[in-house]
Amino acid sequence: MRDRDASPEGSATEPPATASGPGRVLVAVYAIFAVGATSRAAAQIATRFGEAPVPYALSALAALVYVLATLALARRGVRWWRVAVLACAFEMTGVLVVGTVSVVLPGAFPDATVWSNYGMGYLFIPLVLPVFGLWWLRRTAPRR
Numbered sequence: 001m002r003d004r005d006a007s008p009e010g011s012a013t014e015p016p017a018t019a020s021g022p023g024r025v026l027v028a029v030y031a032i033f034a035v036g037a038t039s040r041a042a043a044q045i046a047t048r049f050g051e052a053p054v055p056y057a058l059s060a061l062a063a064l065v066y067v068l069a070t071l072a073l074a075r076r077g078v079r080w081w082r083v084a085v086l087a088c089a090f091e092m093t094g095v096l097v098v099g100t101v102s103v104v105l106p107g108a109f110p111d112a113t114v115w116s117n118y119g120m121g122y123l124f125i126p127l128v129l130p131v132f133g134l135w136w137l138r139r140t141a142p143r144r
Helices: 024-052 054-073 078-106 117-124 125-139
Strands: none
Touching: 024 054, 024 125, 054 078, 054 117, 054 125, 078 117, 117 125
16 A cells, blocks of 8 residues: 555655665664563563553653654655654653652652663663664655
């Protein structure tokens, strides 16, 4: 099924495939984080939600963002490219806001999220990933 915003192959308005070349690695890393964040959030919410509801809800939000980014980056078409940009920008904002709050007010986060301390528990990949994602999306932007 074709995306309504997708132009015929070879058109000047269709962006190059975001899932080609280095984009394949980007999609794979996002997929790994989608699975990891989803399983972590599910386990936290199912077993200990009352202990730290805000961090666990943020873990679930991060999981949704990673799933959406994975899907959007793997698909073709202008609409999916826009969704990928929004997902990566939201992720970057989330990492910066949650990271800053978790450093300034550590008591607000009795348990870590993917984005706590700027993703320190994940080797800072959550901080670097949206930067690389937005850079790649800029390189694959639709031509006007």
